[in-house]
Amino acid sequence: MSKDAHSKPSGDMKRSNKHSKAAVHNPEIQRQRRALPITSGRDAIIEHIRNEDVVVILGETGSGKTTQVPQYILEGGLAGDAGMIAITQPRRVAATSLADRVANEQEVRLGTQVGYSVRFDEKTSRSTRIKFVTDGMIMRELMSDPLLSKYNVVIVDEAHERTIRTDIFIASLKTIQKQRNHPTDEDGGGKSATKGAGIPPLKVIIMSATMDAEKFSKFFDKASIVYVKGRTHPVEIFHTSQHQADYVEAALKTFYQIHTDRPDGDVLIFLPGQEDIESLADTIRSFAKRLPHTAKQVLVCTMFASQPAAQIEKVFKTTPANTRKCILATNIAETSITIPGVVHVIDTGKHKQKRFLAGDTGGGFDTLLTRDISQSSAMQRTGRAGRESKGYCYRLYTEAAFKDMARSLEPEIARVGLASPMLDLLCLDIELEKLELLDRPDESNVVFALKALLFLGAIDAQKRITPLGRKMASFPLEPSHARAILASKDHACTREVLDIISVLSASSKLFMDITEKRDEIAEARAKFKHSSGDHLTILNVVRSYEQLASETDSAKKKWCRKHFLNEKSLAEAMAIREQLRQVCTRCEVYWKVSIGETVDGDPVLRSLAAALILNAAILQPDGTYKQAMGHAKVKIHPGSLLTDKKAPAIIYDELVYTTQIYARGVSSIPKSDLMQMLAGALKPAPQ
Numbered sequence: 266m267s268k269d270a271h272s273k274p275s276g277d278m279k280r281s282n283k284h285s286k287a288a289v290h291n292p293e294i295q296r297q298r299r300a301l302p303i304t305s306g307r308d309a310i311i312e313h314i315r316n317e318d319v320v321v322i323l324g325e326t327g328s329g330k331t332t333q334v335p336q337y338i339l340e341g342g343l344a345g346d347a348g349m350i351a352i353t354q355p356r357r358v359a360a361t362s363l364a365d366r367v368a369n370e371q372e373v374r375l376g377t378q379v380g381y382s383v384r385f386d387e388k389t390s391r392s393t394r395i396k397f398v399t400d401g402m403i404m405r406e407l408m409s410d411p412l413l414s415k416y417n418v419v420i421v422d423e424a425h426e427r428t429i430r431t432d433i434f435i436a437s438l439k440t441i442q443k444q445r446n447h448p449t450d451e452d453g454g455g456k457s458a459t460k461g462a463g464i465p466p467l468k469v470i471i472m473s474a475t476m477d478a479e480k481f482s483k484f485f486d487k488a489s490i491v492y493v494k495g496r497t498h499p500v501e502i503f504h505t506s507q508h509q510a511d512y513v514e515a516a517l518k519t520f521y522q523i524h525t526d527r528p529d530g531d532v533l534i535f536l537p538g539q540e541d542i543e544s545l546a547d548t549i550r551s552f553a554k555r556l557p558h559t560a561k562q563v564l565v566c567t568m569f570a571s572q573p574a575a576q577i578e579k580v581f582k583t584t585p586a587n588t589r590k591c592i593l594a595t596n597i598a599e600t601s602i603t604i605p606g607v608v609h610v611i612d613t614g615k616h617k618q619k620r621f622l623a624g625d626t627g628g629g630f631d632t633l634l635t636r637d638i639s640q641s642s643a644m645q646r647t648g649r650a651g652r653e654s655k656g657y658c659y660r661l662y663t664e665a666a667f668k669d670m671a672r673s674l675e676p677e678i679a680r681v682g683l684a685s686p687m688l689d690l691l692c693l694d695i696e697l698e699k700l701e702l703l704d705r706p707d708e709s710n711v712v713f714a715l716k717a718l719l720f721l722g723a724i725d726a727q728k729r730i731t732p733l734g735r736k737m738a739s740f741p742l743e744p745s746h747a748r749a750i751l752a753s754k755d756h757a758c759t760r761e762v763l764d765i766i767s768v769l770s771a772s773s774k775l776f777m778d779i780t781e782k783r784d785e786i787a788e789a790r791a792k793f794k795h796s797s798g799d800h801l802t803i804l805n806v807v808r809s810y811e812q813l814a815s816e817t818d819s820a821k822k823k824w825c826r827k828h829f830l831n832e833k834s835l836a837e838a839m840a841i842r843e844q845l846r847q848v849c850t851r852c853e854v855y856w857k858v859s860i861g862e863t864v865d866g867d868p869v870l871r872s873l874a875a876a877l878i879l880n881a882a883i884l885q886p887d888g889t890y891k892q893a894m895g896h897a898k899v900k901i902h903p904g905s906l907l908t909d910k911k912a913p914a915i916i917y918d919e920l921v922y923t924t925q926i927y928a929r930g931v932s933s934i935p936k937s938d939l940m941q942m943l944a945g946a947l948k949p950a951p952q
């Protein structure tokens with residue numbers, strides 16, 4: 266709970282639910298609300314929710330689902346006098362920025378009646394009635410409140426994205442509803458159903474922007490589907506005549522053409538990730554600077570998941586006169602956040618996709634690769650051009666390539682690593698394998714995740730969660746990172762391990778890696794370099810950064826620039842560390858324990874090795890590395906600061922797959938330690 270919820274310009278607003286009063290304060294915002302397409306369906310939506318346990322709402326992006334439905338429920342009294350409404354989002358920045366918008370519409374301060382809860386950040390209070398949460402955070406809430414008894418209504422938003430956490434959450438909601446809504450029903454969960462007695466029934470609303478509503482409706486025993494009509498205008502689609510090898514350059518050229526030759530209106534460019542967005546934004550900004558004063562100006566905005574919500578607000582500001590806004594976004598702008606004023610959409614046809622690559626011999630790893638989008642995404646992107654008037658969509662791929670795309674994206678549960686969600690579920694005494702899911706994961710991925718959890722000591726050979734596993738699950742981290750922090754207790758170096766894990770948990774990378782400047786960068790960072798590799802180098806950076814605590818923000822920024830370090834990532838890591846310290850206190854891990862200034866990092870590396878046992882590789886006679894627990898051959902990433910590139914044994918944070926498999930975030934560890942750990946891994950975990 267945060268006391269520093271920032272106040273809105275309208276100042277001393279009352280904390281009341283008298284909504285008619287609110288309209289007096291800010292008529293413009295209330296006018297905008299009323300003008301949304303969903304307004305005409307308001308009464309029907311309220312009626313459906315009043316009369317039914319589950320309602321599926323399907324509506325065009327921008328029609329007003331996310332911002333209006335929770336308010337309708339509140340205003341319609343559907344959450345009781347004091348009950349809470351949760352609305353889930355797959356992305357944190359969507360959760361925070363939409364909460365901010367709804368607080369504005371309710372004319373209350375963010376963090377009072379309307380709040381949010383995302384990993385490492387929360388703005389709620391006792392008066393919170395509408396809470397935006399990420400799907401990851403609501404799963405954590407289940408651990409302390411398995412029946413979600415705080416909530417009268419739960420809205421699952423962006424269900425069409427089919428993230429693994431959303432899918433698991435939807436499955437959990439079905440069980441919870443049986444227990445709360447039919448506690449005495451033999452059919453409704455048998456004995457365990459009585460657990461829900463005394464708690465008011467739960468209403469579930471599933472919201473989706475694509476045509477997959479039937480699947481959700483069927484899953485919930487033919488729940489009603491309410492269709493919200495959007496306001497759409499025709500969009501003219503252009504395909505390229507040839508394949509474009511460099512989509513960033515193609516996007517740049519297309520933008521130039523639009524800016525010089527095409528009708529007025531803002532431009533939205535879809536790119537796969539932050540790096541492409543930032544580099545193209547720089548190029549367009551420098552182009553814009555050279556425009557003559559008399560020409561139409563260009564205002565560049567960016568939008569990606571790890572961006573602060575305040576920066577997203579910029580895209581909602583009215584474009585100044587004689588200016589064209591150019592928004593560079595990831596697929597966050599596909600359905601999560603609607604931007605007004607867009608007439609032209611440039612679609613690179615790419616996005617970043619997480620995929621678990623299972624090896625044929627039982628090993629596997631998560632990858633984040635740039636891949637083709639699906640036809641359904643392409644249609645969503647196109648639709649963003651026709652919200653307010655006739656629009657244009659420039660696809661940087663051929664019509665044949667469009668026809669070759671998958672119709673819709675495979676659900677995440679079918680393609681990512683399962684260790685983390687399975688551990689969360691085990692905490693709730695639920696086995697993923699037994700859960701009734703929208704789609705089932707691959708058997709081999711389930712087996713691999715169980716093996717990982719066993720090696721980490723989170724479960725025993727009977728697949729039961731261990732006390733250590735329970736502690737691991739209480740950290741909002743990947744199980745391996747949580748394991749490192751818990752292992753640090755045995756090696757008396759919690760402070761150091763927390764420093765490193767905090768940096769690894771930040772949303773952007775600490776070390777900027779610019780291939781052309783690799784030598785210059787290595788020189789600038791030489792003083793942080795630890796011969797054992799990247800983990801202790803990170804620790805040295807954090808220690809140096811902390812010495813700047815009393816300096817101004819601009820001095821800190823300058824220092825980071827000089828050493829090619831990402832300041833955003835360090836600042837975020839410090840905030841994350843604070844949160845992790847609180848969890849440590851709850852788990853009785855004394856975070857102040859430290860090995861001090863010593864250069865001997867062995868205890869730290871041992872703690873990390875206990876966690877990264879699945880991410881260990883052994884040097885082979887031919888000079889390559891092979892995974893200790895799998896069979897993939899890996900290379901040390903050229904950006905790694907490890908001195909001895911022929912160290913007998915290494916651990917790494919992740920594998921990245923480009924032309925070859927590279928290990929990134931690498932440290933060398935004594936081979937004897939690794940062997941000992943491998944031998945011990947199959948023994949029952951210490952209780």
Ligand code: ADP
Nearest residue numbers: 326327328329330331332333366581603604605
């Ligand atoms: P849906 O969920 O159906 O896609 P939303 O409820 O997210 O629709 O959006 C409804 C409208 O609210 C959109 O026109 C969008 O532009 C507007 N909107 C959302 N957030 C903001 C904001 N922070 N500032 C101004 N307008 C916003």
Ligand code: MG
Nearest residue numbers: 330331600601
């Ligand atoms: Mg929405």
